[in-house]
């Protein structure tokens with residue numbers, strides 16, 4: 001592959017816009033992704049992005065700002081899951097799964113049967129990075145600034161709670177407000193990633209790169225900088241590849257990010273590769289153990 | 296009287312068609328398996344696992360559709376790969392299981408989407424995402440019935456062991472019910488149930504039948520067997536309601552079935568909330 | 583007569599490093615042994631080893647008989663949809679081929695066991711709706727159904743009112759007099775004085791023997807560390823007391 005080829009693609013205005021979007025999202029996702037991984041909020045991030053989907057459809061159909069609609073619904077999700085899971089017998093994970101699948105069902109019905117935007121469903125679910133407009137770029141820029149700012153101001157609190165919620169409370173680090181800010185910011189970031197990678201693959205930007213870099217470092221600042229860099233790299237590579245192959249960019253980025261994770265994990269555990277990984281349990285047992293610990 | 300008659304006709308009307316009859320049977324199978332197994336999934340807090348496995352199997356389904364091998368086979372292989380990947384990723388030190396599962400699912404789902412939506416793929420792969428309950432064939436029904444029979448029989452036989460493990464994991468081994476075996480059994484049954492339900496609800500919505508009816512039933516029933524019966528009933532009623540809606544309003548069938556299931560949960564939640572409010576009111580009156 | 587449980591130089595832990603070591607004791611039939619120790623001292627860990635859940639990292643552990651267990655309270659899930667009878671019936675699992683479900687005979691056994699602990703009337707009640715003392719007795723009934731020769735009770739008296747605690751203690755005396763071996767983890771040193779022997783743990787075994795000889799100041803100080811205080815008493819003798827256990831580090835994952 002010639003370097004000129006690569007550069008050629010980036011001469012096109014819509015590819016340039018996509019590139020700017022990806023780079024801005026990297027800052028937002030890199031800063032927040034580390035917190036998502038540290039605090040075990042991956043399922044929440046996934047749920048909040050999926051929940052934003054009907055908001056997107058609604059806004060698309062009624063003709064108001066899509067990010068506004070998506071953020072409204074995402075916020076509703078944050079409130080619902082946060083509130084209802086505090087009490088009640090049904091587990092937190094069931095609730096997340098329920099709201100998630102309910103939102104998808106509503107979104108699909110709205111898209112295919114109410115607004116007849118059936119062709120759009122796939123775009124909304126899996127993103128259309130090559131068609132981002134100035135509005136989406138502005139949103140990404142705002143979220144990037146907010147994420148960086150909040151990390152700078154609140155990082156210490158998030159970190160304390162991240163390691164030990166009980167001890168943090170005992171130390172007088174009050175968490176509810178800081179936590180709420182984090183949850184809302186994640187919702188915002190999820191909405192910002194929708195246009196690029198879609199409602200179902202936002203974790204490709206929000207979780208996978210941060211988890212990958214985590215394999216190599218335990219200190220917060222290198223972790224965050226590394227995540228921003230890796231997200232930018234994976235996003236750019238995915239953008240270029242999808243432009244070349246005409247494949248959906250969100251899915252391309254997800255697969256690239258997963259591949260990099262596999263490489264990093266292999267390097268990390270190469271000391272005693274499969275034997276250590278497999279341990280002595282049978283695979284279904286290990287899978288079951290991992291899945292039940294999921295929440 | 297004529298109103299009643301016309302309502303009855305309207306209720307009976309859809310079921311004259313073979314398509315709708317098969318869809319009805321599919322919905323019943325789905326409700327039986329999803330409702331019963333769902334209770335264990337909800338009680339064992341395996342909802343995230345159910346969601347992950349369903350998404351993780353997507354590339355298997357797409358590959359099967361592209362190459363023309365039976366979907367059941369592709370789905371089974373997909374689930375196997377997903378479960379293995381999850382097991383491996385869970386052992387990578389330092390990132391936590393929640394994140395490990397997210398990484399695996401994102402990657403596999405991305406791979407499936409890449410295959411399904413690439414320009415060279417035939418259209419109609421959407422059916423894999425959202426299900427096609429109206430496209431159920433007699434063969435699908437037979438496969439589904441066989442799998443459903445296996446799942447229900449296994450639940451029947453394993454009931455007390457699953458109960459002991461779910462109730463108190465740490466004492467279960469001493470009672471003769473090793474927790475890890477129960478976990479593995481649940482995982483395998485979950486895979487089978489996903490295979491049954493994916494025909495009707497598709498990859499994205501399958502988790503609805505595995506979680507919503509059981510979560511609703513948990514709010515309403517106070518014993519496990521009644522809970523299972525309630526969950527199955529809710530699932531089947533929601534399924535039939537979804538079929539009616541899609542028949543008369545021409546709404547996507549899978550999405551409306553999933554929607555009704557989640558709605559049932561929301562109603563159950565409201566009912567219990569109202570009850571507890573009433574209980575609180577009586578208390579304040581008494582004081 | 584050989585011991586029901588015998589530990590020699592036993593060490594147990596959750597990873598490679600033991601959290602409890604140097605354990606040497608024996609439980610004979612008909613004995614009530616109090617297991618004393620601070621929070622995190624290793625009482626629950628010892629029980630998990632006896633149940634076969636943790637393998638010994640060093641030393642030997644022989645368990646000659648079936649173990650019934652009354653786990654630390656919050657662990658059994660209170661919102662699980664089971665009745666008291668269901669819980670007692672769980673004791674019949676091991677005695678049945680894997681494909682058989684409990685039949686009439688098993689139900690009769692389970693009801694009889696609930697009757698022995700005085701809960702026949704509440705057999706159909708949801709487990710989580712019973713009082714703390716009643717729940718402990720249901721779990722004892724489950725051990726009876728198991729025909730357990732060894733019964734492990736992990737802090738069964740925590741949170742019980744005096745009447746319930748008395749009732750449970752009488753029940754334990756009865757079980758011991760039938761020739762079962764009983765191990766009771768507790769925070770109440772005075773209560774343990776009434777039992778046959780005490781085993782003091784604090785990350786390792788501090789002492790083991792009859793309470794009168796074993797529970798000296800030194801042993802208690804070594805067992806509980808700084809959490810022990812001396813109370814001036816009216817009749818001239820000093821009394822020892824423990825600061826109330828703090829439960830913040832004691833969340834057991836369910």
Ligand SMILES: Nc1ncnc2c1ncn2[C@@H]1O[C@H](COP(=O)(O)OP(=O)(O)O)[C@@H](O)[C@H]1O
Pocket residue numbers: 596601619620621622623624625626627628832
């Ligand atoms: N599941 C576990 N994994 C790792 N360490 C544990 C686990 N459970 C307990 N521990 C550790 O083992 C030690 C003993 O705990 P435990 O046996 O529960 O004490 P006790 O029951 O006497 O309060 C504690 O330091 C605790 O932190």
Ligand SMILES: [Mg+2]
Pocket residue numbers: 622625626627654736
């Ligand atoms: Mg303990």
